[in-house]
Amino acid sequence: METHGSESYFVIGEGLLSESIGGRDGDGTARIASASATAADAVPPFRFSRMGPKGTGKQISEAVALKVGREMAAGGGGSGPIPAGFTYLGQFIDHDLTFDKTSVMLGQNVSPAQMLQARSPALDLDSLYGAGPGDPESAKFYSDDRHLKMGKTVAADGFPGKNGFDLPRGQGNTAAKKRKAIIPDPRNDENLAVAQTHLAMIRFHNRIVDTLPNSVPPSQRFAKARELAVKHYQWMIKTDYLPRICAQGVINNVFNNNKRKVFEPNATPTDVPTMPIEFSVAGFRLGHSMIRAAYNWNKAFDFGAGILDWLFIFSATGGDLGGLQRLAANWTADFRRLYDFGEANRPNLTVGANRFNRAMRIDTALVDPLKTLPPETFGGNSNMPFNDKRRNLAFRNLMRARMVKLATGQQMAQFMKNKGVNLTKLTKKQIREGKNGADLSLLTEGQREAFLKDTPLWFYVLREAELGNGKMKGVGARIVVETFHRAMEGSEHSIVRDTTFKPSLGPNNNTFRMVDLMLFAFEGKKNLLAPLG
Numbered sequence: 001m002e003t004h005g006s007e008s009y010f011v012i013g014e015g016l017l018s019e020s021i022g023g024r025d026g027d028g029t030a031r032i033a034s035a036s037a038t039a040a041d042a043v044p045p046f047r048f049s050r051m052g053p054k055g056t057g058k059q060i061s062e063a064v065a066l067k068v069g070r071e072m073a074a075g076g077g078g079s080g081p082i083p084a085g086f087t088y089l090g091q092f093i094d095h096d097l098t099f100d101k102t103s104v105m106l107g108q109n110v111s112p113a114q115m116l117q118a119r120s121p122a123l124d125l126d127s128l129y130g131a132g133p134g135d136p137e138s139a140k141f142y143s144d145d146r147h148l149k150m151g152k153t154v155a156a157d158g159f160p161g162k163n164g165f166d167l168p169r170g171q172g173n174t175a176a177k178k179r180k181a182i183i184p185d186p187r188n189d190e191n192l193a194v195a196q197t198h199l200a201m202i203r204f205h206n207r208i209v210d211t212l213p214n215s216v217p218p219s220q221r222f223a224k225a226r227e228l229a230v231k232h233y234q235w236m237i238k239t240d241y242l243p244r245i246c247a248q249g250v251i252n253n254v255f256n257n258n259k260r261k262v263f264e265p266n267a268t269p270t271d272v273p274t275m276p277i278e279f280s281v282a283g284f285r286l287g288h289s290m291i292r293a294a295y296n297w298n299k300a301f302d303f304g305a306g307i308l309d310w311l312f313i314f315s316a317t318g319g320d321l322g323g324l325q326r327l328a329a330n331w332t333a334d335f336r337r338l339y340d341f342g343e344a345n346r347p348n349l350t351v352g353a354n355r356f357n358r359a360m361r362i363d364t365a366l367v368d369p370l371k372t373l374p375p376e377t378f379g380g381n382s383n384m385p386f387n388d389k390r391r392n393l394a395f396r397n398l399m400r401a402r403m404v405k406l407a408t409g410q411q412m413a414q415f416m417k418n419k420g421v422n423l424t425k426l427t428k429k430q431i432r433e434g435k436n437g438a439d440l441s442l443l444t445e446g447q448r449e450a451f452l453k454d455t456p457l458w459f460y461v462l463r464e465a466e467l468g469n470g471k472m473k474g475v476g477a478r479i480v481v482e483t484f485h486r487a488m489e490g491s492e493h494s495i496v497r498d499t500t501f502k503p504s505l506g507p508n509n510n511t512f513r514m515v516d517l518m519l520f521a522f523e524g525k526k527n528l529l530a531p532l533g
């Protein structure tokens with residue numbers, strides 16, 4: 001399961017929906033690649049569900065998906081206000097949500113209930129912890145009974161190699177195996193930005209361990225640190241990440257009033273949650289529109305020199321670390337350029353606007369390099385031709401929706417209204433015209449009319465955001481916020497269920513933002529947040 005998305009979806013009540021768009025294999029075995037066939041057969045699949053109706057008879061043709069996909073990935077849209085670090089925090093969160101813990105639990109003595117939980121969405125940082133230091137399969141991620149391993153960069157371009165700035169690597173006997181990150185979820189090494197985000201989370205956990213009061217006995221230090229890490233992480237997602245990408249009114253309505261209206265509204269909180277395909281195949285793919293083509297990455301790769309292609313190359317899942325076996329020191333992230341520490345009143349940890357990176361606005365426009373993804377990012381064959389349509393991420397997303405017969409934007413809007421959600425449907429004119437987003441004029445009149453009537457959900461929610469100044473609203477915000485709420489509610493550690501929790505690692509007991517997490521993880525030190533200076 002090393003690709004970021006699924007090639008097949010087991011939807012509860014419907015069974016396996018599967019069709020290859022050019023991944024490693026079309027039948028879904030990529031999800032369980034590390035398991036033996038017998039063990040794999042014995043485990044239930046990841047628990048996807050359908051939130052709304054089926055979109056039978058309302059799907060676009062492959063020809064239309066290709067035209068729209070090309071149009072969407074033609075660039076444009078411009079930057080939005082969100083610091084670019086949040087793009088890859090989003091990817092990290094997606095992997096946490098969709099992490100299939102059985103990939104590190106197989107062969108263990110696992111009860112059916114644990115097995116079910118392991119194949120369900122949760123915001124528990126399982127992609128960081130695996131099954132914990134006490135589990136023989138996961139022990140390799142740990143340096144002792146409570147700390148997660150970190151790796152060392154290799155000297156490059158006059159910058160010395162340093163401990164603690166790369167993911168742990170170096171096991172195995174082939175170059176590829178030595179390169180491979182020793183982390184529970186190798187998808188977090190798909191590009192350098194998500195890899196460095198994973199590393200920040202490793203540091204976050206380790207620092208919590210190191211700052212626990214002495215009164216916590218050794219046998220409880222890991223568990224206590226993990227609980228604190230998870231609850232702070234959920235707090236940060238609810239109060240900082242979500243409000244940046246979704247309308248605050250929807251977050252308040254769902255979280256403060258505990259009012260899920262469309263997704264598992266009556267679930268017993270501790271029941272095992274499912275993952276709605278409307279979130280996985282459309283809503284949360286919002287992150288694809290936030291990706292930049294180039295970053296002011298660090299002192300060595302400044303002023304746009306950190307192009308997306310390099311971020312793939314300097315990872316071991318999307319690339320080959322530039323032929324090395326560890327990250328080159330000159331590629332270490334400068335987090336001051338990805339998060340705005342001015343928000344935490346740390347002007348000494350900020351860079352000028354010309355060096356800061358903002359995510360692209362959330363809208364129907366994707367940057368051009370996403371038209372030709374490296375095949376490794378979706379488990380495709382590395383010699384796939386450059387212009388192969390299967391390398392276009394927008395085309396893949398639209399085809400995936402077709403494969404699972406996803407509800408259209410209009411169907412979801414009506415479904416939500418029927419459930420009492422207060423929202424305004426987009427008009428045909430709004431969907432056609434948008435606001436500096438993808439242009440639909442390349443469609444024939446007939447194709448366009450059909451597209452405006454039955455709009456693919458991913459396009460619809462991005463159009464909503466485009467018309468809402470780059471923030472998800474309406475249908476898109478509901479799908480995203482309700483799914484997050486349920487995933488937090490159903491997590492082993494949960495700030496939704498534990499309403500007494502207050503953050504203790506930020507500036508006060510009501511505040512814990514991503515900048516606070518980073519400051520805590522990197523000890524507030526400039527030489528750790530920006531080791532190249």
Ligand code: HEM
Pocket residue numbers: 004005006007021087088090091094098191279280281284285286287288290291373377378393396397400
């Ligand atoms: C450079 C960064 C990224 C790349 C290269 C990438 C690429 C991909 C690919 C190839 C897929 C599978 C497409 C398919 O065949 O269906 C996928 C799925 C997905 N992506 Fe991304 N993505 C990136 C960033 C993000 C971000 C930032 C988010 C959200 C904030 C996101 C959310 C998702 C979701 C929700 C799925 C579906 C997951 C599943 O099937 O379990 N991605 N992405």
